[in-house]
Amino acid sequence: MIKIKNLHANVEGTEILKGINLTVNRGEVHAIMGPNGSGKSTLANVLAGHSAYEVTEGEIIFDGKNIIEMEPDERAREGLFLAFQYPIEIPGVSNSIFLRTALDEIRKHKGEPELTPKEFLSLLKEKAQILGMDTSLINRALNQGFSGGEKKRNEILQLLMLNPKLAILDETDSGLDIDALRIVSEGVNAYKSKDNAVIVVTHYQRLLDYIVPDFVHVLYKGRIVKSGTKDLALELEERGYDWIIKEQPETV
Amino acid sequence: MNEETREDIKLVEDVTQTDYKWGFVSDIEADEFPKGLNEDIIRKISKIKNEPEWMTEWRLKAYKHWLTMEEPDWAKVNYEKVDYQDLIYFSAPKKKPELESLDEVDPELLKTFEKLGIPLEEQKKLAGVAVDAVFDSVSVATTFRETLAEKGIIFCPISEAIINHPDLVKKYLGSVVPQTDNFFAALNSAVFSDGSFVYIPKGVRCPMELSTYFRINAENTGQFERTLIIADEGSYVSYLEGCTAPMRDENQLHAAVVELIVLDDAEIKYSTVQNWYPGDKEGKGGIYNFVTKRGICKGKNSKISWTQVETGSAVTWKYPGCILLGDNSVGEFYSVAVTNNFQQADTGTKMVHIGKNTKSTIISKGISAGKSNNSYRGLVKVNKNAENARNFSQCDSMLMGNKCGAHTFPYLEIENNSATVEHEATTSKVGEDQIFYLNQRGISTEDAVNMIVNGFCKEVFNELPMEFAIEAQKLLAISLEGSVG
Numbered sequence: 001m002i003k004i005k006n007l008h009a010n011v012e013g014t015e016i017l018k019g020i021n022l023t024v025n026r027g028e029v030h031a032i033m034g035p036n037g038s039g040k041s042t043l044a045n046v047l048a049g050h051s052a053y054e055v056t057e058g059e060i061i062f063d064g065k066n067i068i069e070m071e072p073d074e075r076a077r078e079g080l081f082l083a084f085q086y087p088i089e090i091p092g093v094s095n096s097i098f099l100r101t102a103l104d105e106i107r108k109h110k111g112e113p114e115l116t117p118k119e120f121l122s123l124l125k126e127k128a129q130i131l132g133m134d135t136s137l138i139n140r141a142l143n144q145g146f147s148g149g150e151k152k153r154n155e156i157l158q159l160l161m162l163n164p165k166l167a168i169l170d171e172t173d174s175g176l177d178i179d180a181l182r183i184v185s186e187g188v189n190a191y192k193s194k195d196n197a198v199i200v201v202t203h204y205q206r207l208l209d210y211i212v213p214d215f216v217h218v219l220y221k222g223r224i225v226k227s228g229t230k231d232l233a234l235e236l237e238e239r240g241y242d243w244i245i246k247e248q249p250e251t252v
Numbered sequence: 253m254n255e256e257t258r259e260d261i262k263l264v265e266d267v268t269q270t271d272y273k274w275g276f277v278s279d280i281e282a283d284e285f286p287k288g289l290n291e292d293i294i295r296k297i298s299k300i301k302n303e304p305e306w307m308t309e310w311r312l313k314a315y316k317h318w319l320t321m322e323e324p325d326w327a328k329v330n331y332e333k334v335d336y337q338d339l340i341y342f343s344a345p346k347k348k349p350e351l352e353s354l355d356e357v358d359p360e361l362l363k364t365f366e367k368l369g370i371p372l373e374e375q376k377k378l379a380g381v382a383v384d385a386v387f388d389s390v391s392v393a394t395t396f397r398e399t400l401a402e403k404g405i406i407f408c409p410i411s412e413a414i415i416n417h418p419d420l421v422k423k424y425l426g427s428v429v430p431q432t433d434n435f436f437a438a439l440n441s442a443v444f445s446d447g448s449f450v451y452i453p454k455g456v457r458c459p460m461e462l463s464t465y466f467r468i469n470a471e472n473t474g475q476f477e478r479t480l481i482i483a484d485e486g487s488y489v490s491y492l493e494g495c496t497a498p499m500r501d502e503n504q505l506h507a508a509v510v511e512l513i514v515l516d517d518a519e520i521k522y523s524t525v526q527n528w529y530p531g532d533k534e535g536k537g538g539i540y541n542f543v544t545k546r547g548i549c550k551g552k553n554s555k556i557s558w559t560q561v562e563t564g565s566a567v568t569w570k571y572p573g574c575i576l577l578g579d580n581s582v583g584e585f586y587s588v589a590v591t592n593n594f595q596q597a598d599t600g601t602k603m604v605h606i607g608k609n610t611k612s613t614i615i616s617k618g619i620s621a622g623k624s625n626n627s628y629r630g631l632v633k634v635n636k637n638a639e640n641a642r643n644f645s646q647c648d649s650m651l652m653g654n655k656c657g658a659h660t661f662p663y664l665e666i667e668n669n670s671a672t673v674e675h676e677a678t679t680s681k682v683g684e685d686q687i688f689y690l691n692q693r694g695i696s697t698e699d700a701v702n703m704i705v706n707g708f709c710k711e712v713f714n715e716l717p718m719e720f721a722i723e724a725q726k727l728l729a730i731s732l733e734g735s736v737g
C-alpha cells in the first residue's frame with residue numbers, strides 16, 4: 001500500500017526525519033511509537049504533504065505512485081487519510097457540509113456519482129451511530145468548541161465516511177475517555193479490511209489492545225530504530241524507551 | 253429558511269470565472285443629456301419626467317445647498333476626486349420605458365437582464381420575486397405589480413410615485429435623509445433620476461420579496477437612484493437590491509439614497525448584494541459607490557434590518573443606519589465587505605437610540621485581500637432619554653496575505669447611564685493549517701479558502717434570503733479568486 005524509502009525531511013531548515021524506511025502492505029496494521037518529539041507527527045504530516053515540511057531525499061510510493069510531488073488534496077483524493085493529533089477548528093463551516101464536500105470530491109475522483117442528500121444523510125447517520133456520536137455535533141461548525149475527545153471522534157467519523165485506502169491515525173487515543181477509546185477503536189476496526197491499511201501512532205499499549213497491530217516500530221530522532229510484532233509494544237509498556245535508546249550509537 | 257435546506261445546498265461552487273463577468277456593455281441607444289450640472293439640467297431632468305412643480309423646487313433647493321458643500325474626506329479612502337461637470341446626469345434607453353407588458357421592452361435590454369440573471373420574464377414569475385430594474389437612470393420594468401396591487405401594496409418606479417402618489421412622496425421623501433444631509437445625498441436629491449418606491453399598507457405582510465436591480469451601462473454617466481420604502485403599521489416587507497456595471501477604464505459614480513420609514517409594529521428587511529465593477533487588477537477603473545442609506549423606526553416595536561454583502565466598487569463609502577425613535581424598536585446591521593486588489597471600502601453603520609428599550613445589533617465581517625483596504629466605521633449613539641438602550645457590536649476582520657489592511661473605528665456616544673453597550677472585535681488570518689486540514693480531506697485550496705471565508709461570514713449570510721445567500725457566496729468566491737496559495 002505504501003512504501004517509504006530513505007525519507008529525509010526538514011522543517012525550517014532543521015532535519016527532523018533522517019532516513020525512514022517503512023513498507024505497509026494491504027490488510028496490515030502498523031503501530032508507530034516513540035518518545036515525544038521523535039518525529040511521529042512529522043512523518044504523518046510529510047506523508048500527507050504538509051507544505052511546511054520539505055522532503056530533501058527519498059521516495060513515498062503510495063499504491064504504486066510516487067506521491068512526493070503531489071499536492072495534499074490530490075493525495076487525499078488518492079485515498080490517503082490523516083486523523084490529526086490536533087484537529088483544526090473551522091468557524092462557521094458546518095461539519096456536515098464539510099463532510100459532504102469532501103466526500104463528493106473523493107467520489108468524483110474515483111469516477112463515482114455524488115450521493116443524493118438523502119443517501120448522504122443516511123450514510124452519515126449510520127457512521128455516526130457506530131461512533132455513538134450525537135447528531136448535534138454533526139450540525140455544528142467543524143470542530144469549533146468541540147471537546148478534545150469530540151474532536152478525535154469526529155476525525156474517525158471522517159475516516160468512516162471517506163473510507164480511504166490508507167489511514168494514518170496520529171494519537172487518536174489521546175484525550176479519549178475509557179469508553180470512548182473502546183468505541184473509537186471499534187470504529188477503526190469496522191473500517192479495517194483486507195484491502196486497506198492502517199498506521200497508528202500512539203504512546204500507549206491500551207489502544208493496541210483494541211486495534212491489534214501486525215507490526216510495531218519505534219521512531220527515535222527521526223529514524224526507525226526498532227521494529228517488531230505486537231509484543232514489542234508490550235515490552236515498551238513495561239520497560240519504556242531507555243533500553244532501546246541505549247542500544248543506539250551516538251548521533252552526531 | 254430552515255436549517256435542513258441550507259445544509260443540503262452545496263455551498264462551495266466550482267468557480268471557473270476569474271474576471272468580472274458582468275462587465276459587458278449593452279448596445280442600447282440612449283437619450284442622454286449633455287455633460288455637466290446646472291439649474292437648467294435639473295429643470296430638464298424634472299421636465300422629462302413630467303414632475304410637478306414642488307418636485308422641481310425640491311431638487312433645486314438640494315442643488316443650491318450642494319453648491320455650498322465640500323466633498324467629505326474623512327473616510328479612509330483615497331481616490332481621484334470626481335469632476336462633477338464632466339458627468340452626464342441623465343441617460344435613458346431610447347425606447348420609451350412606459351410599458352404595458354414585458355413584450356414591449358427592448359429585446360437587447362432583456363438580454364442584458366438575462367445575462368445578469370434577473371428573473372424579469374413572465375415565465376420566471378415562479379421564482380416569486382417581484383423585480384424593478386433600473387437601467388442607467390430609469391426604471392424599465394416592474395413585474396408583479398398587479399399581484400401586489402391586490403393587497404394594496406405599491407411597488408413602482410419613484411418617478412411614477414411622484415406623479416401618482418404625491419401625498420406619500422411629499423410626506424416621506426427627504427424625511428430620513430434630508431436634502432442637506434451630506435454632499436452626496438444633496439447631489440442625489442438634486443439629480444436623482446429614478447429608483448424604487450414601496451408602500452406596504454397597514455397590517456399587510458408583503459407576500460414576496462421585492463427586488464430592484466441596478467445597472468450602470470452608459471459611459472460617463474453617474475447613477476443617482478433614490479429608493480423610498482414605507483412600512484405602515486403592522487406591515488412587513490423584505491426588499492432586495494442588486495447591482496452590476498460594465499467594465500470601463502474610467503471610474504463611474506454611483507451616489508444613491510435609500511430611505512426607510514417603519515411605523516408601529518412594522519418591519520423592513522433590506523438586503524443588498526453589491527457587485528459594482530471593482531476596477532482591474534492594477535486598480536484602474538471601477539465604481540465609486542457613495543451611498544446614503546438610512547431608516548427610521550418611527551413607531552413603537554418597529555424593526556429595521558440591513559444586510560449587505562459588498563464585493564464590488566473601487567471605492568465604497570456607505571453607512572446604512574437606523575434611527576430608533578419608537579419605544580422598543582430594533583435596528584440590525586449585518587455586513588460582509590470584501591476588498592481585493594486595490595479596492596477600498598469604508599463602511600459601517602450608525603445606530604441612534606432615541607426611544608426607550610431600543611435595541612441594536614451590529615455584525616460586521618471585513619475580508620481584505622491583495623493590496624486592498626477595508627475599514628469598519630460605526631457609531632452607536634444613545635440619547636439622553638433612551639432608557640435601557642442595548643447595543644451589541646461585533647466586528648471581525650479576516651486578512652488574506654500581508655499587503656492588505658483592516659481597520660476598525662467604533663465610535664460611542666452615550667448620554668444615558670442605563671445603556672448597555674458591548675463591543676467585540678477580532679482579526680484573523682486565513683490559516684495555513686486550516687487550509688491543510690481541508691486539503692487533507694480532498695478539498696482543493698481554492699474551495700478550502702471559499703469554505704473558510706463563507707464560514708467566517710455565516711452569521712451574515714444566514715440573514716439573507718436563500719437565492720441571495722447563494723449568489724453572495726458565488727460572488728465572494730469570484731472576488732477572492734487566486735488571493736491565497
Ligand SMILES: Nc1ncnc2c1ncn2[C@@H]1O[C@H](COP(=O)(O)OP(=O)(O)OP(=O)(O)O)[C@@H](O)[C@H]1O
Pocket residue numbers: 011012016034035036037038039040041042043052085
Ligand atoms: N512546524 C514546525 N516548526 C518547528 N519545529 C517543528 C515543526 N514541526 C515539528 N517540529 C519539531 O520536530 C520535532 C518532531 O516533532 P513531532 O511533532 O513530529 O514529534 P512527535 O513524535 O509527534 O511528538 P509527540 O509524541 O509529542 O506528538 C520536534 O522537535 C518539533 O519541535
Ligand SMILES: [Mg+2]
Pocket residue numbers: 040041042085170171
Ligand atoms: Mg505527535
